[in-house]
Amino acid sequence: MKSYCFPKKQLVPGWGSKYFIFHFFIISLYIVYIMNPIKKLFDNIHPYVEEGGKFHAFRSLVDGFETFAFVPNTTSRVGSVNIHDAIDSKRIMSFVVIALLPALLFGMYNVGYQNALAAGHLADATFWGMFWYGFLAVLPKIIVSYVVGLGIEFTVAQWKNEEIQEGFLVSGIIIPMIVPVTCPLWMLAIAVAFSVILAKEIFGGTGMNIFNPALITRAFLFFSYPSAMTGDATVWVAQDTILGLGYKSADVYTAATPLGEAAQAGFQGFAPETIQNAITGLIPGCIGETSVIAIALGGLLLLCTGIASWKTMLSVFVGGAATGYLMQALGLTHILWYEHLVLGGFAFGAVFMATDPVTSARTECGKYVYGLLIGFIAVLVRVLNPGYPEGMMLAILLMNLFASLIDYCFVQRNINMRAKRAAIK
Amino acid sequence: MAKVIKLRKGLDINLRGKATRETLAVDCPGEYALMPDDFCGVKPKVVVKEGDAVKAGDALFVDKLHPEVKFVSPVSGTVSMVERGDRRKLLSIRVKSLTPSLSKGEGEDSRQFTPPSEGTGEAIKALMLESGLFAFLRQRPYDVVANPDDKPKAIFVSAFNSMPLSQDFEYVLQGQEAEFQAGLSALAKLAKVYLGVSAKQTAKALTEAKDCEVNIFDGPAPAGNVGVQINHVCPVNKGEVVWTMGAEEVIFLGRLLKTGKVDFTRTIALAGSEVKAPKYYKVKVGQKLTTLLNEKLTVKNEKLTAENEKSGAGSVRIINGNVMTGLKTTAEGFLGAHATEVNVIPEGDHADEMLGWIMPRFNTFSTHRSYLSWLFGKKKEYVIDARIKGGERHMIMSGEYDKVFPMDIYAGYLVKAIIAGDIDRQEALGIYEVAPEDFAIAEFVDSSKLELQRIVREGLDILRKENA
Secondary structure (H helix, E strand, O other): OOOOOOOOOOOOOOOOHHHHHHHHHHHHHHHHHHHHHHHHHHHHHHHHHOOOOOOHHHHHHHHHHHHHHEOOOOEOOOOOOOOOOOOOHHHHHHHHHHHHHHHHHHHHHHHHHHHHHHHOOHHHOOHHHHHHHHHHHHHHHHHHHHHHHHHHHHHHHHHHOOOOOOHHHHHHHHHHHOOOOOOOHHHHHHHHHHHHHHHHHHHOOOOOOOOOHHHHHHHHHHHHOHHHHOOOOOOOOOOOOEOOEOOOOOOOOOOOOHHHHHHOOOOOOOOHHHHHHHHHOOOOOOOOOOOHHHHHHHHHHHHHHOOOOHHHHHHHHHHHHHHHHHHHHOOOOOOOHHHHHHOOOHHHHHHHHOOOOOOOOOOHHHHHHHHHHHHHHHHHHHHHOOOOOOOHHHHHHHHHHHHHHHHHHHHHHHHHHHHHHHHHO | OOEEEEOOOOOOOOEOOOOOOOEEEOOOOOEEEEOHHHOOOOOEEEOOOOOOEEOOOOEEEEEOOOOOOEEEOOOOEEEEEEEEOHHHOEEEEEEEEOOOOOOOOOOOOOOOOOOOOOOOHHHHHHHHHHHOOHHHOEEEOOOEEOOOOOOOOEEEEEOOOOOOOOOOHHHHHOOOHHHHHHHHHHHHOOOOEEEEEEOOOOOHHHHOOOOOEEEEEEOOOOOOOHHHHHHHHOOOOOOOOEEEEEHHHHHHHHHHHHHOOOOOEEEEEEEOOOEOOOEEEEEEOOEEHHHHHOOOEOOOHHHOOHHHHHHOOOOEEEEEEOOOOOEEEOOOOEOOOOOOEEEEEEOOOOOOOEOOOOOOOOOOOOOOOOOOHHHHOOOOOEOOOOEOOOOOOOOOOOOOOHHHOOOOOOHHHHHHHHHHOOHHHHHHHOHHHOOHHHHHHHHHHOOOOOOHHHHHHHHHHHHHHHHO
8 A cells, every 4th residue: 555654764763673563553544544535635636726627716725735734745856956954934934833832822821810810800710711711812813813814825825826835824823922912803804914915915925025024913003003002001901701711800900011000100110029920921911922931932942943043032132131221220211121121022022023034134243233223222112212111013123124234234244355355356 | 284274164964875985897888978968058069970980089069159169979989869959959969889898998999189298288278178178177157168268367176075975086086196196287287276175085196286286175065166165265256267177077187198098987976875785886978877777776777767757656866966966867868977976866756744844754854953853963874855845935044055155155145136137236246156066055955945056057147148
């Protein structure tokens, strides 16, 4: 029988003869009941979606799913390198999604926690009760974000006769994580559509965009519906029950984010508990951005796999800390320098958004400058602009714009060196 | 003492099936072929007809623009076929050999040249042009066959190939040291010769070669690429020309000077995971591969047919040249003019590997840390098939190419300039210094799966046309 599974010799090493029978059994079941039918299914569908087929309009969709199910069997063409590294953008993007999971799962829990806290039922709320409440509050946002975003991507891919690009897998999960839990779904849908079309697809898709699509989504919401994004501080906490889970707050409960508090008059510095909670993540805020520990777990994965540049990530923190220290020394703020790094979206932005390879600086030296400036501007906005308690989004978007200018300087240095060498000779 | 140049960037790919140091001879009665496509940038003009008798060293075709550059027959015999493709493009000229068994030392009735006694640069050049050896000189910029009217500022020879499964030149050189030195000395009459030697090579014929400047390169692939060596020793600026020659082709020149005969016998490595016992073989340029591959692959001979090629049943990929830079061919193909090895790897077009994007894939090689191959160390040998293993995307990750591109050139930016067709920017970013083969490792590691070598080749061709 023809085996549709791993190529031979691709099995787990060290599985000696002792486990052979067991191994053989599992693999055979796997092949017979899962692999062959799926492969056959795709083989059967193919004629319908190819050029001239009845369902040609779904080619990109079928292609997308098939390349996820099976590594494409396409081999390299004559005239290009004959062998390739196993890495591809699917793997890279999937790993970013995995890195985002700790922050997402914690965010779900925190949504439930804040709900219970608001209703004054923290004592009798269970862990799982709070988690499932948050899960149900967040899941619709994830679905809306993916359905709208991927829908547009699939359509564009079909229209341009290209393969589906995986970039939105990451954006689609980041977007629900950087909005308040009360953000209405229709707003989210409009914002996602706006950003996928105008920030990404018109530039040519993943790899060609200037601005981070997830941040454009947030910026769109932020400027179009300010009351739903910050405003009167009721947006950060879900205050209703969902399918019988959670609690309904008795009165209108207001809970500002710590940064929101800090922006108000009469602020004299945070209590140590606030900072502790900011590190664990039990503070009001956007769904995924609150827990520094969860973000650090994801950041660690990104750094270990080399997907995110440590240069960018480190310099954002260094830039933020240095500016925070300067502001503190100048007496402009009561927020201590390290508090900037754990509050609001700073850590999330530094780990997941600033390091986006497409929109960040591409030269190795440029990454330091790019990161330092993000940290600098984020803290600058937080401290000096009373209108915006949070500056991370604006800082990253601004530097997205300037990333190519930074690169230009470093590339130009190389060009000048070459021109000079030619002139001497 | 030779200068040691340490290179940090690059990547050594450890593939299974390296050739052991043992040389066998292969008989090749029958057809030989010379393919104009092996000589980049040449407009071929055929100077023989089918049925003509030629001797080894007689021209088969010449360059239309420089008729003095001749491309000569590797064997004596009769021209059996002038093969043309679409729009009468010349594909190959085949010569049927008269000598039944070359390997048994049977003398061949080659054309006799008279090596110049005084050995001036002009005389050497004239001999090389007439004997077809000039055709083996390549030039930077553009990586095409050298133009005899140019005055090169240097000639570069790399004595090692750092790509996986490549020929070990130090081993090939054994017993041919005198010819190699004679070739180098002759080249030195044309321009200053630089010899690039690997830090692992200890043969005196290399490290203490005369009439040339020896530079020792210590680092991973592509340190053996002559382009990398030029970039570190004597970079090419706009308007300058550097010639390069393969190390084994320098031996051809030495042989010619010694015997007055053209002898394109190479010791090539037949290597790769699909070769039963990878070894070295003495073959001639243009030899039919069937004779070389006969019963030496893991797949049966009868399976290497054209039908199986299409259906992909148990198919292997036979590569004319190195696995990183060579062209896919068939068992019916002929050994390329510049090929120093023939690599055979699995084609993999029927692998149907499931959920590759998330599986651990322990036995898969990757430079990326999301796979675990970095845990198994550098000693582990891998079998890599010819699949691309992903879809082509725009350039997403940054700095991927630069990690394996040991020149002071922003590889990613150069590739983008070539894609965009911006000639001024290509020049500014250093396109004159590169050849497609320099991008081979970058193309291997690229997660966006762009065909860098093809992009660079096309870019160079366009640039050459524009500058002509």
